Amino acid sequence: MQRSLLTMLAAAVCAAGGIAQDQVLVLRGGEVRTAARQDYPDGTVVLHRGKIVAVGGPEVTFPKGARVIDCKGKVVTPGLIDAGATFGVRPNDRNEQGDEVTPQMSILDVVHPDDEGFARARESGVTAVRLIPGNRNVIGGLGAVLKTRGGTVAEMLVSDRVGLRVAMGSEPSAGNRAIRGGVPLGLFVRRPTTRMGVVWEVRRAFSAAQKYREARTEAKDTPPDPALEVLVQVLEGDLVVHTTARAEQDIRTALRLASEFGYRTVLDEATEAYRCIDALTAAKATCLLGAPSAEQVTGGGAGDGARPRWHTAALLAQAGVPFAIQTGTNLGSRSLVHEAMFAVRFGLGPDTALRAITIAPATILGVADRLGSLAPGKDADVVVWSGDPFDPTTVPELVLVGGEEATP
């Protein structure tokens, strides 16, 4: 296989004992797209001890003894952030199906750092992901943001309690069935079996949380309920809800529930957002748009009846609705950079597309102080591409996570 000079150099660096933590690393001469205020056609990025120290044009200085990597002809971007990664957790662990409402469950309990999905994501330029419980529960539990490099959860963790998963649509009720005469046998003879039931479960849970909050302020010895504690955090605005909603009716329902209980929500997948731009703008909502390349919804959400359109991302951008692009649960979804590439093909501006996979998900997930753009003080999560990242023949040549080389 042909390897570029850059990859060989990076390999040599690795073979020579890796990029020592204390050494300054300089990426010079490439086209630097920062996803921040300004891009640099002949840019310099200086990294030290896992952080970005300086970003600028060719005039940026760096200490002697720094290791300089020549990026002429390449494009340098921040590490990509996939807000909708579906790997990293074994299938049975993704949902705690013992109950439909499990807000206190945390995805961190079931992260499998050895999952190959992390390596593959890294190799395609993704340096951080959001992992969150699945959509088989109405209220599934708490998500987290992790880096794609590291052998243990502790090493990889960026932020936990990043969002509470709530799911609209047909997925939470799929698999439940009603009692039809006789004895209710089995775990899945339970509510909800319809969309009405799903929404009712959300209402019931949040109503209980409201009562619990009152009871707790009145009587200090109210026994603590970990599930309701999480929902109270949502009601008080300290925790954002990530609602999976694909079909138009589900998106509108999600926004209605959020306004009813006064909580903040982000819409996950948002397949038919193109039909509810009005509601999204009015609610000042944010979308994590799933798989813009798809022509059909396949996988778990196929029963929602949602139909994708190709220009959804462009429409959202035009209407000023904040959004990020994620790979999501669609089985046909590509790697994150290629999903953004398809969004560009279908009319999204390339600058907006790059932000949609870097600073936009970082902001939505609350980790923009550390991730999402090339700016001094942020983590040294950087990708050097062989060309324009939105050219289908481009490959990532160097992926740095926390300043350490993370490409094989």
Added chain:
Amino acid sequence: MLSLLCAFAACAPQSDPQPPALLISAKTIVVAPDLVLTDGRLLLRGGKVAAVGASVPQEVGPDVHRVDLGDATVVPGLVVAHTCLDAERDLAETVTAYTPELRAVEAYDPYGKGVAEMLAGGVTAFGIAPRSANTLAGLAGAVKTDPRAGSVLRNESYLLAAIVPEALDQQRFPTSRMGALDLVRTAFRTAAGPLAAQTPDREVLRDVLSGALPFVVHARTHDEVARALDLADPARDGVLAGSGARLFLLGAGGAHRAVDRIAALAAGVVIEPLHPGLAPEALALPAALAARKVRLAFSAGSPRELRVSAALAVRHGLPRAAALAAMTAWPAAMLGIDDRCGTLHQGKDADLVVFDGDPVDLGARVIAVCLQGHPVAGDPGLLARD
């Protein structure tokens, strides 16, 4: 060899209720992990160890039978820390995952075939545990491999919890490890809370928190072990941190990257049966743990599994003395029966095994087993050979 066995058999008919007094001398007598006698002597009387080594008087009474075992090696009766004896539906209560108060000894059949097999292989005591089919599976007890009734040493030796996939059930809560860990945390928080009602299950959990009862968590892969250790880690807000709880791990085959953390947070590790098909890191784990001074014991469904595990662990770096300790003194301590079993110090039960070589070597055979002073012939095939 035949004459030795006849000597044993002649002086100790099984039907004799009072065990004979024996003066045993052998090339190697392992009294305890740190005390090995060469050409030593051991005096057994009344089913107990009356004297060991130098404290054995030169002259013993005429009622004492002298047995010279020649080149054999004598070790304390082997102790298996965890077994389900290739069990039994009766050891898996799966309707609900929260059953900390259930006791495995109540489903223990002392006349089962597995028990006789254990005894013939040199195992004189073991921890009978509930199957790992539940999250809070229940209480393991300690029993002697005595076919006669009344062999239960302790009803409650440790509380077993399991977060391995076989403890998850898609037909009841928890279906995922998230739910399993939530169940464990909630159980301990509730038991420790001031308003907790006094029910048997909460008592068990409080005994764990006070340190009176060891807490064994069955976790196998790296991430399962990490989550189990989190329970005891103050840096991760573990429910057991800051209490007197003693955390043990069962399994841990995938935990070679977490050895330091195990050494810091766990009181010991019970190794699941090793076999040659496992990854080299899993086979080298006992050695890595022993190097960190972590106490080990073995889980085994049969004496063969026990011997193979020990041999493989030694092959991959575990010191022999540590392997033998993991089959004798350390599991006895973990099961809380070290006042009676695990070593051949004075006053302990006369449970010992005679091998024709180093017990850690697979080639060594059991020649004879003595249980509370009663000799039991070892492997019957030995008789035919002679």
Added chain:
Amino acid sequence: MSRARLDRPRPSGAHPRLLPSVPMRLFAAFAVSLLAPLAAQPLVVLNAGRLITMAGPDAENVSILIENGRIRQIGTFPTPWNARTIDARGKVVMPTYVLAHTSGGMRGANENLANVPYLTVQDAVDPSSKFFQECLRNGIGTVHVIPGNRTLIGGQGLVCKPYGQTVEDLIVRGRGGLKVSLYSEAGGALIQVQRLRRALDEVRDHIADFERRKKEFEAEKAAGATDKKEFDGRIDPTKQPVVDLLQGKNVAFLYVPDAPRLVEARRLMREYGFEAVLVVGPGTHKAITQLDGLEFPVVLDGDLEVWEKDPVTGKSEKVCLGARLYERGVPFALDVSTGLNGAERFPWWQMATLIRNGVDRATAMHAFTTVPAKVLGIADEVGTIAVGKRANLQILTGDPLAATTWVDTVLLDGEIVYERDKDPRLQYLFGVSQETDK
């Protein structure tokens, strides 16, 4: 519109296919919008901004003269007064892509029976299929439709245009390859190879028997023992395609899913003496040396990138068969997926995937043009833009391998058969209408 001559008469009893009742309004809109202006245009001039001929260096600002569906001239020349002009200045013109082997375009990719060499795709091809619409949208102009992989000897393929109202309209070359497949369900690999052997043996015996009876007849005739003037034996028509194969008059398209089957396939080809285009699944990389020195290029089937897990270390490694063939200098043709979702339906994505894995741009582009044309034996007609060839051209908005490039127009045999701004499917995908599907 010039019609391709049928190479052989269709089996007796078959009727020319009438336009079937079309379930989708799409096809009607499609057909009406595009057929209306197509009164016979004997002369067409296409002015190209950039011309990729696939037969030499690219050219800038040239014109192509098309007469009766064939390319007559390329260069700069005065436009004939009676020629229709197509303005593609500022755009890129290149040959339409050629698919060497696909099961799209039929109603049902496979019969239930395993050994059916007498079936022909002409009887199953569906001119209104969504797959053909997708082909035009993506610049594919020639398609070898052939039965799928779940068969033993599946029947005769058809080389056709993805455009036409009737089957006769579609035909480029009446007889494609004979589909042979070593696919099997899990555990059935050996049986499949055995079945093929038996099927071929049966035909060989049949030929031998025929030859023997013919000799006997000749002998009798010479001895005056018979009145018959002519030998009246016939080869069994249901076996004829395989007879042709063994006698070198037909080419098999032999699907091989993995390395052991590849080795068996090569052995069968040597033993029975037939030629085959090997259609290889990704697993065949382990026996890649078997793909050297073949008469025909290889066709890549299935996923271009697969991950294989090493059973000892547990680590996965990415394998790209196309990249490995490129390194060995083995020529190959590419395919697109026939599904309804996913980027593998697009030739530009398939080519870009190979380039990402180290294949050079020229090889990737030839894998969709000249190589499949050669495989199908129609390299003198399609695959490049050259004088004398069919005017099968696609007009693109930019570089064919850029993500932002679209196919604007497709001409087949000099006639416009697709225009993007009239494509109802794209109007749907870029619209917000409530209709569920088009």
